[in-house]
Amino acid sequence: xxxxxxxxxxxxxxxxxxxxxxxxxxxxxxxxxxxxxxxxxxxxxxxxxxxxxxxxxxxxxxxxxxxxxxxxxxxxxxxxxxxxxxxxxxxxxxxxxxxxxxxxxxxxxxxxxxxxxxxxxxxxxxxxxxxxxxxxxxxxxxxxxxxxxxxxxxxxxxxxxxxxxxxxxxxxxxxxxxxxxxxxxxxxxxxxxxxxxxxxxxxxxxxxxxxxxxxxxxxxxxxxxxxxxxxxxxxxxxxxxxxxxxxxxxxxxxxxxxxxxxxxxxxxxxxxxxxxxxxxxxxxxxxxxxxxxxxxxxxxxxxxxxxxxxxxxxxxxxxxxxxxxxxxxxxxxxxxxxxxxxxxxxxx
Numbered sequence: 001x002x003x004x005x006x007x008x009x010x011x012x013x014x015x016x017x018x019x020x021x022x023x024x025x026x027x028x029x030x031x032x033x034x035x036x037x038x039x040x041x042x043x044x045x046x047x048x049x050x051x052x053x054x055x056x057x058x059x060x061x062x063x064x065x066x067x068x069x070x071x072x073x074x075x076x077x078x079x080x081x082x083x084x085x086x087x088x089x090x091x092x093x094x095x096x097x098x099x100x101x102x103x104x105x106x107x108x109x110x111x112x113x114x115x116x117x118x119x120x121x122x123x124x125x126x127x128x129x130x131x132x133x134x135x136x137x138x139x140x141x142x143x144x145x146x147x148x149x150x151x152x153x154x155x156x157x158x159x160x161x162x163x164x165x166x167x168x169x170x171x172x173x174x175x176x177x178x179x180x181x182x183x184x185x186x187x188x189x190x191x192x193x194x195x196x197x198x199x200x201x202x203x204x205x206x207x208x209x210x211x212x213x214x215x216x217x218x219x220x221x222x223x224x225x226x227x228x229x230x231x232x233x234x235x236x237x238x239x240x241x242x243x244x245x246x247x248x249x250x251x252x253x254x255x256x257x258x259x260x261x262x263x264x265x266x267x268x269x270x271x272x273x274x275x276x277x278x279x280x281x282x283x284x285x286x287x288x289x290x291x292x293x294x295x296x297x298x299x300x301x302x303x304x305x306x307x308x309x310x311x312x313x314x315x316x317x318x319x320x321x322x323x324x325x326x327x328x329x330x331x332x333x334x335x336x337x338x339x340x341x342x343x344x345x346x347x348x
Contacts, residue, residue: 004104006090006115008123014090014115016083020099021092021121029192031092031124032200037075039068039099068102076106088113096120128195135202136229141167142347143233145215145314145321146241148178148306149248149255149298151331152214155241158340159212165205167213172197175221176255178306180269182221184258194223210237217313234317238324239343245302247332252298263289273305 011017017034019026022045026036040048044067052060083089089107093099096119107114117123144152153170160166174188175181189197205211215238218230243251259266267286274282281304288297314321327343 004101004108004114004116005096005118007118008127010115011090011117013088015088016090018089018091018103019093019121020103021094025094025121028190029125029196030121032196034092035079037079037103039071039075039093039103040064041071044071064098065102068099072103072106075103076110080107083112085111086113088115090115090117092117092120092124094120095122125192128192128199131199131202132195132226133228135199136226136232138207139202139205139211139232141233141236142210142212143215143236143238143318144212144241145238145318145324146243146329147248147302147310149252149302150241150243151247151251151329152241154251154331154336155329155340155343156212156214158336159344161337162340162344164340164344165209165211167201167205167211169198169213169216169225170220172201173220173223175223177216177220179272180256180259180266182269184261188221188223191223195226198226198229215314215318234319236320238318238321239347240321240324240326241329242326243329243331247330248302249295249298251331252302253294256298260289260292260294277305 006014011031017031019030019034019036020039021030021036022038022040022042023036024042026034026038030036044064048060048064048067051063080087089112091100091104091107091114096117100116100120104114104116119126144155146152153168153176156166156168160168170177170181172189173194174183174186176183188194213233213236216225216230216233218225218227259269266289270282270285270289285297285300288294288300325346327346329339333339
């Protein structure tokens with residue numbers, strides 16, 4: 001009988017990728033473009049796992065098989081009801097075991113040419129980890145350095161509009177990178193989902209062209225950057241983005257205005273800086289929140305926290321920064337795209 005297993009490198013040959021893991025597993029990370037058609041719900045998987053440990057593997061398998069059969073039947077009546085006769089799906093679960101095997105068997109019995117991903121999601125994840133070691137080294141990077149609030153992200157977006165290759169790590173991580181960087185209504189992805197998105201972004205780049213990226217630390221909120229990428233960025237050509245102090249404050253007040261909508265949370269974020277700044281200074285900053293002294297607060301954050309932290313970080317990680325190109329940016333102006341094109345011309 002012909003094997004129903006397909007290796008990861010054949011993934012492009014299939015019409016659709018079907019992830020039969022639970023919705024929670026799927027939400028943590030999945031192969032890009034995959035459809036989630038779980039053969040066990042989140043709750044059912046917990047029930048079967050508990051039964052496996054506390055009752056017996058046989059009872060867990062028997063009950064699990066009944067659950068899987070019912071769920072596959074439901075998918076056949078709904079999810080896959082409109083698939084054509086010549087449909088070729090690739091099915092996977094966690095390890096390429098019973099869950100994907102059951103779905104693959106039934107799809108083939110119906111007449112579809114389904115295959116099961118050899119090794120399941122784990123084989124895909126191993127491939128992502130391997131790619132994160134090698135892909136970043138294929139590119140040269142132009143690093144936008146500059147103080148917090150200098151408009152580096154706005155410049156990066158304008159460079160993308162000017163058809164430069166850009167890697168927006170903060171967008172991928174859904175975080176602005178600083179202690180106050182949590183985005184409203186946008187939780188960070190899991191580390192695995194971030195890694196998947198990063199591989200997708202890197203695969204879309206031309207190695208013959210530079211990649212523009214912001215200077216970042218190894219961590220962006222709860223997300224860790226791969227060491228290979230961090231090292232390549234630290235070796236990159238630097239551009240120091242210089243912005244007038246009053247424009248920086250104006251920008252920060254725009255970007256962090258949402259923090260004042262939840263003063264308690266804002267004050268708790270600042271409390272994490274007690275070890276650096278002491279109770280007295282943090283207490284004063286927290287009073288500024290209560291008294292809505294926004295401009296004064298960000299003036300002090302720039303002078304006493306952000307700028308000293310930037311000096312320490314760049315001195316440690318970016319040896320080429322003293323010789324970098326200095327680029328004066330007006331981030332609150334309407335001609336950001338024109339400014340981005342001017343920077344590209346200077347770098348040619």
